[in-house]
Each structure stands twice: as structure tokens, then as C-alpha cells.
Amino acid sequence: MRPTRAIVRLDNIVHNLGVAARLAPGSKNVPVIKANAYGHGAVEVARALAPHAPALAVAFMDEAVALREAGIDHPLLVLQGPSARSDVELAAAEGFWLMLHRPGQVDWLANVRLARPVTTWLKVDTGMHRLGLAADEIPPALARLESRGNVHGDVVLSTHLSRADETDQAFTREQLALFQSLTLPHERPRSIANSAGILFWPEAHAEWNRPGYMLYGQCPSNTASPSGPTAELRAAMTMQSAIISVRDLAPGEGVGYGQRWRAERPSRIGTVAIGYGDGYPRHAPSGTPVWVRGCRAPLVGTVSMDMITVDLTDVAGADVGDEVELWGEHVPVNEVAALSGTIGYELLAGLTGRVPLTT
Known part of the structure; x- marks a missing residue:
């Protein structure tokens, strides 16, 4: 599945x-x-x-x-x-x-x-x-x-x-x-x-x-102090997927539609099973963080309907099957939204029927 x-x-x-x-x-x-x-x-x-x-x-x-x-x-x-x-x-x-x-x-x-x-x-x-x-x-x-x-x-x-x-x-x-x-x-x-x-x-x-x-x-609010009343709030959703493919790129090689991102160093690239067909923002730019193996890794390349690609070069041991948090406890949905030129409300409410909800 x-x-x-x-x-x-x-x-x-x-x-x-x-x-x-x-x-x-x-x-x-x-x-x-x-x-x-x-x-x-x-x-x-x-x-x-x-x-x-x-x-x-x-x-x-x-x-x-x-x-x-x-x-x-x-x-x-x-x-x-x-x-x-x-x-x-x-x-x-x-x-x-x-x-x-x-x-x-x-x-x-x-x-x-x-x-x-x-x-x-x-x-x-x-x-x-x-x-x-x-x-x-x-x-x-x-x-x-x-x-x-x-x-x-x-x-x-x-x-x-x-x-x-x-x-x-x-x-x-x-x-x-x-x-x-x-x-x-x-x-x-x-x-x-x-x-x-x-x-x-x-x-x-x-x-x-x-x-x-x-x-x-x-x-x-994007202007509120993180130590104010919002500090007590607990994220209710973790948007999660997994790495389904890993490959090595040489400097100068590109990834994704339009090859809008190219490796500037030997890079290890992971493909994650999520895309704009699920509600992940298509306009998320390279550098948008995901959470994998206890650390942040940047999205690279263009978001596809079913997949995204992330740079795993600095994530030790990352491989096929590893869970990836797109937003949740470690990556605030507001941060992903701001980088994508929208608001967290739209990302949460915009999940499509392809994404099962589990409680």
C-alpha cells in the first residue's frame, strides 16, 4: 500500500x-x-x-x-x-x-x-x-x-x-x-x-x-511571538509519506520536470510518494524542508502530481522505506505554506481524497 x-x-x-x-x-x-x-x-x-x-x-x-x-x-x-x-x-x-x-x-x-x-x-x-x-x-x-x-x-x-x-x-x-x-x-x-x-x-x-x-x-498569525499563547498549541496533523527511490547525481545533473534544480556537488536524491495530487503545494520551492531520520532535508526540483524529490546528501543512512514528515511536529505547516506563497489553512483543507486520514 x-x-x-x-x-x-x-x-x-x-x-x-x-x-x-x-x-x-x-x-x-x-x-x-x-x-x-x-x-x-x-x-x-x-x-x-x-x-x-x-x-x-x-x-x-x-x-x-x-x-x-x-x-x-x-x-x-x-x-x-x-x-x-x-x-x-x-x-x-x-x-x-x-x-x-x-x-x-x-x-x-x-x-x-x-x-x-x-x-x-x-x-x-x-x-x-x-x-x-x-x-x-x-x-x-x-x-x-x-x-x-x-x-x-x-x-x-x-x-x-x-x-x-x-x-x-x-x-x-x-x-x-x-x-x-x-x-x-x-x-x-x-x-x-x-x-x-x-x-x-x-x-x-x-x-x-x-x-x-x-x-x-x-x-x-505570522507576526505573533512564538513564546506567546500559541506556544501551548499542539499540531494535530502529521502529513507523512516515505522514500520510494534513491539515486546519486553528479554535479551539474538535474532532477524533475524542467530540471529547475541541478546538483552543485555529488548528491544523493530521494523520491517521496507525495505530490500536488495529494494536496502538497505545487509551488513549494527548492529548499522547502521535510523531516527524515531526525533532521531536515530540502525539497529539490519541481513538485509533481505524485512525487517530490529531496536532497538526502546530508542525511546519514537515509534509504528507501524511511518515513518522511511533510508537515507536523517538526515542520510547521505554516512554514511550508509561507514558502509556497499561501497559508496553512489552504494546505490543511486542501488535502485530496487520495490521502487517508488515520487517528
Whole structure:
């Protein structure tokens, strides 16, 4: 069998949720497991986190339905809310929580007859300008929802921070001030902090937080101090494969498509069974590290669909069959992403179906 696999440490994900809870002890956390739990396996992650959280969050209704069909009966917050009026009835039947972000969705929930009320959140636009109600839309939305009997408990007022990963960003302070001015008169529970808000903006800690990327052991900021709160996070995924071929190159010989890398010394080159068809970034440049036999070795040459090549010249004893870590405990996924001109979120969520997840 092909040696490529992603090893997921569910206990580390639970640990990282505990870090979020310790950083914001006055908040309740809704762990975000959208996009297949950022590539870590939504069903398995949901089972691990459900005992530790009042609800879990997904992006859209299809993700929530898939979890229900897999036997996950925990409350699920649907962050994009309903896409049609029938989704409101489905949410009531299945116990989904709904985030509403436009007046049309408010109308659907206000006007439908439901067997039971739905836990409801309202998204407020404070400057990210993707989703959310404008300031003048908040009072009528609350009035309509809370007068019809279709809402369970208090409506939660929520917003999303667009630059919280920049640890000293004036725009985040503007968003926080605007959200406070818009919501304080309504005396409803609030939700502001994503992972970056939890880690770097204590003033964003409200009644509800929504940790996502940090759950998987990753820092959402490239500017944060490694000795800060992110130091407690534990990487949840090890992307792993193995060397399937080794050969010696003379100085001047090239490797891979286009021979974009050529040996400057007698070199020992290993071929590893992973490529962009698995989700390894095609634009990873020569020099991107992998971990083999207890040390780092550089990627050399162009990433192929199924394989990469690495320089093993300085790795004593490396040979066919040796395990290779592409990212994980020894090679942070953020480092691989930065070298490849992207972000760790994309690498984790972009694993393809060719990569089996093992826990």
C-alpha cells in the first residue's frame, strides 16, 4: 500500500480547545469543524469535541446534514445560515442552529411554522463586508424574530474580525468599537472572537467564541511571538509519506520536470510518494524542508502530481522505506505554506481524497 497518509491526533485537538477555554474563561466555545474539520476529518473531530463544547460549527447546511447522517447528534451552528426557506424547517427538525446574515433569511425564519424553535444567531457587518446586517437592519430583525416564537432563547449577535491575525491592527479596534456601539443597546449575548481574536485580542472575548484554526494546533498569525499563547498549541496533523527511490547525481545533473534544480556537488536524491495530487503545494520551492531520520532535508526540483524529490546528501543512512514528515511536529505547516506563497489553512483543507486520514 502507498505510504502517504495524514495522521490526526484527536487528543491534541481536544487539548487545543482547552487552550482556547483557558485564554477566555468567561466565554463558551463553539469549535469550527467546517471544510472536513480543516482537513482533519469532520466526523471523527466532532465525536472528539462534542463532550467538551455546547455546539459545533460548520459552514453550510450540507456539512451539517452530512454530520447528522454520520450519527453526530450534537447541536450544529450553520455559519452561512439557510439557503432556502425549506432549510429553516430542516434546521428545526434536526436541531441545527442558524446564523442569519441578511433580511431575507430573517423573513424565512419569522414567517414559517415550526414544530420547535431554532437557536438563532445574527451576523452584524462591522467592516469585513462579506456577510452581515447593516446597523439599521439590526433592530427590525430582532423585533421580527423575537415576536414570532420561532427563536429558542436569546438571539446571539455576532461579527467576524477581518484583520485579527495582525496583532497590533487599528482596524480590529475599530471593528470592536463599532460592534459594541451597535449591540450594547440590545443587551443580547454576543460572539466576536475567531482563533486570532481568542489568542491576541482579549477585548474580543464575549459570551461565545468560535475557535477554528487554532484547534488544529496552528497559529493564525505570522507576526505573533512564538513564546506567546500559541506556544501551548499542539499540531494535530502529521502529513507523512516515505522514500520510494534513491539515486546519486553528479554535479551539474538535474532532477524533475524542467530540471529547475541541478546538483552543485555529488548528491544523493530521494523520491517521496507525495505530490500536488495529494494536496502538497505545487509551488513549494527548492529548499522547502521535510523531516527524515531526525533532521531536515530540502525539497529539490519541481513538485509533481505524485512525487517530490529531496536532497538526502546530508542525511546519514537515509534509504528507501524511511518515513518522511511533510508537515507536523517538526515542520510547521505554516512554514511550508509561507514558502509556497499561501497559508496553512489552504494546505490543511486542501488535502485530496487520495490521502487517508488515520487517528
